[in-house]
Amino acid sequence: MSEEIRWAVIIVAAGKGERAGGAGPKQFRMLAGRTVLARSVQALAAGCKGAPILCVIGEGDHAAYGAALGPDAERSPLLPPVPGGSTRQGSVLRGLQSLATARMRPSHVLVHDAARPFASPELITRVMDATLRTGAAIPGAPLADTVKRVGPNGLVRDTPPRTELRAIQTPQGFAFDSLLAAHEKAFASGRADLTDDAAVLEAAGLPVEIVDGDLENVKLTRPEDFSAAEARLSLALETRVGFGYDVHAFGPGDHVMLGGVAIPHGRGLAAHSDGDVALHAITDAIFGALGDGDIGSHFSPTDMRWKGASSDLFLRYAVERAKSRGGRIDHLDVTLICEAPKIGPHREAMRARIAEICSVPLGRVGVKATTSEELGFTGRREGIAAHAVATMRLPAEPDA
Structure with missing residues (x-):
């Protein structure tokens, strides 16, 4: 591919998707x-x-768009979104017109439906x-069923x-200029019934x-499509465990924060943030399962933004x-090690708080406590320690 050929991608995400059921547009x-939408953006960015x-x-979907992409917005080469029209055809035209005024006007463009999150790199390359x-190419899958034309x-x-x-x-x-000209011609002639861009051309x-199309490149249209897609993706998850x-150490204060719960105590915990060892340990366990550094690499203890921050x-x-990586947290288990305060009276409140923060069912959270039999710094009542394990399922990644 020569260097002067510049590609751009338009993802059509303006529909309401009412046939899919559920609350709100299906792409979100x-x-x-x-x-x-995040999966479709990832697929096109990879291909x-x-x-x-x-x-x-x-x-009016800007807030839903931002929430739907989350951290993907930082990792993908996304342009600011543009509002679509009342039809798919009108939405694509607005996208093309936006790209036409961009500093790096593309020579070629891919147009993709947000409701197709399974486009493979091989399909995109074809x-x-x-x-x-030829200047225009579309993927098509052979039909397995006999088709009848009905009056x-x-x-x-x-x-x-x-x-x-x-x-x-x-x-x-498509070649960009050809597709833009064809869309503008259709608009000028009053044609608004064309259901894909090939029909416009x-x-x-x-x-x-x-x-050749790809039978795996399904469009999510009905509730059963979502159920099948969920089942398909669950087969591609691997189990990860992080520790x-x-x-x-104890310091001045009249309470300690443990598991997101304020527990009365004769001393506080000395820390840059609120010193919640339980939440810190769980946070590091999740980062460990992700292979994503540790809490200090994301929230530096020298950064004053986190001074006294709630954990x-x-x-x-x-x-x-x-x-954001498609992970599902299956279980969180934390063990607190201290002579005091007593954890038992606060265990259920801590479990409930951790479950709330992590958006997991209460039954997937374990909180335990033990002493060190008066041995070591915890035994001397100098501080509190916590161990945590996070078990999650994550989309399998190819071997390096």
Whole structure:
């Protein structure tokens, strides 16, 4: 591919997706720990490396868009989103017009539906290669079922030969100027019934090449599509276990924070933040399962922003890091080591608080306590220590 060829990606995410059920547009719904839109952005970023990605979203969906992408917005080459039109055709036109005014106007563009989160790099490469040959290429999958053409009276008109038919998918690839001109021509003529971009090009009398589609590249349309996608993704998860440890010495104060609960005590814990050893240990356990550093690498103890900070902030951040990678926390287990205060009376409150912070069921949280039989610094009542284990499932990563 020559250096002067510049690709851009448009992801159409302006629909309401009402047939999919659930609350809100389907592209913002969770799918195995990540939103459908986040998965589609990731797929296109992986298949068309380095290309800027422009999402076309519904009017008033900016907050939902930002929440749906989360940390992915930082890792992907995303352009600011633009509002779409009342139809898919109108939304794509607005995306093309936005790219046309960009500083790096692309020579080629991929257009993809946000509701197709399973586009593989191999499929994307096939589409891109064919686009460079002919100027327009779309993926199509052969039909397994016989298709009938039906009249308004409900009677069969005819049976088109199945070998001539394809179920069309996205992403679809085009020479940018040709697609923009075809869309503007369709708009000027009042055509608004074209359901994909290949049809827009066909209406302009331009050729479109078909490449092999991918049966795995399904479009999420109905509730059962989401159920099948959840089941499919659950098979691709691997179990990870992370371990965390933290300790803080006693200092001045009249309470200690443990497991997100303020427990009355004759001394406090000396720390840069609130010194909650239980939440710190759990946070590090989650980072450990992710292979994502430790609490100090994310929240430096020399950074004054975290002076006196509530430790639930750190734990929520770790949980969001796990979610952004499609992780599912299966169990959290923490053991506190101290002679005092007594943990038993506060155990259930701590479990409930940890479950709330991590958005997991209460039954997936364990809190235990023990003494060190008056041995060591905890036995001398100089401080409190905590051990934690986090068990989660995470999408399997290819071996390096």
